[in-house]
Amino acid sequence: MMENKTCFLFTGGNEFYPHLLYDLPTPDDFIxxxxxxxxxxxxxSLTLVPNLIIGDMDxxxxxxxxxQYPNTEIIKLTPEKDDTDTMFSIKEALLKGFHKICIIGGxxxxxxxxxxxxxxxxxxxxxxxxxxxxxxxxxxxxxxNGSRAFNKAELKRHYVSIVPMSEKLENVTITGFKYPLTxxxxxxxxVYTVSNELVEETGVISIGKGGALILECSD
Numbered sequence: 733m734m735e736n737k738t739c740f741l742f743t744g745g746n747e748f749y750p751h752l753l754y755d756l757p758t759p760d761d762f763i764x765x766x767x768x769x770x771x772x773x774x775x776x777s778l779t780l781v782p783n784l785i786i787g788d789m790d791x792x793x794x795x796x797x798x799x800q801y802p803n804t805e806i807i808k809l810t811p812e813k814d815d816t817d818t819m820f821s822i823k824e825a826l827l828k829g830f831h832k833i834c835i836i837g838g839x840x841x842x843x844x845x846x847x848x849x850x851x852x853x854x855x856x857x858x859x860x861x862x863x864x865x866x867x868x869x870x871x872x873x874x875x876x877n878g879s880r881a882f883n884k885a886e887l888k889r890h891y892v893s894i895v896p897m898s899e900k901l902e903n904v905t906i907t908g909f910k911y912p913l914t915x916x917x918x919x920x921x922x923v924y925t926v927s928n929e930l931v932e933e934t935g936v937i938s939i940g941k942g943g944a945l946i947l948e949c950s951d
Contacts, residue, residue: 737762739830742769742782743818743849747840749868750776752950754888755834762830766821768792770800772837786824787817816848822856831861839867850945854897857943869950876943882908882935889948894918894925894937896944903940908932915940 767787838849853874856863
């Protein structure tokens with residue numbers, strides 16, 4: 733069943749470090765290549781073929797894609813559309829019933845695309861699925877009214893930051909990190925919860941009320 737499988741969306745993005753990714757697809761996962769995300773899929777050195785290719789092909793040749801993947805379904809979009817190629821692909825993944833979506837790439841290059849991709853994490857959450865964006869050096873996901881545990885042995889990135897996506901975060905508690913907090917308030921006009929570092933073997937970030945991006949970043 734789709735809800736028991738992971739959908740990997742390989743997107744574009746000039747900053748891509750495949751050897752540092754947390755997750756890579758296996759033959760059992762579903763792969764959507766989003767336009768020039770075809771290049772990033774190939775950079776992983778995986779021999780996997782995408783199950784679906786989506787895009788307006790403004791950054792990657794449609795004829796080349798047909799040559800490289802002659803048996804893969806392609807949804808060719810028009811450049812004039814309401815959704816970005818990535819958002820269209822996210823909606824397609826949700827329609828197919830996936831409850832876990834890993835967006836690979838999608839960070840770096842054009843700032844408008846990076847911000848749009850980040851806010852798409854909240855959209856995915858609101859539709860009952862979980863998701864991450866990872867380009868190798870940066871990983872982000874959405875947390876709302878809940879907590880996230882961290883293990884020093886598993887954390888691959890040096891810095892962990894909380895960036896509000898609600899006007900205000902309430903009852904923010906951070907334990908196990910260099911800069912702890914207890915029942916703090918963090919608002920969008922004063923984001924001081926950036927560049928924290930895990931100093932204990934385990935740590936926890938809790939948000940009592942509100943939604944935020946959690947970012948794990950390397951230099």
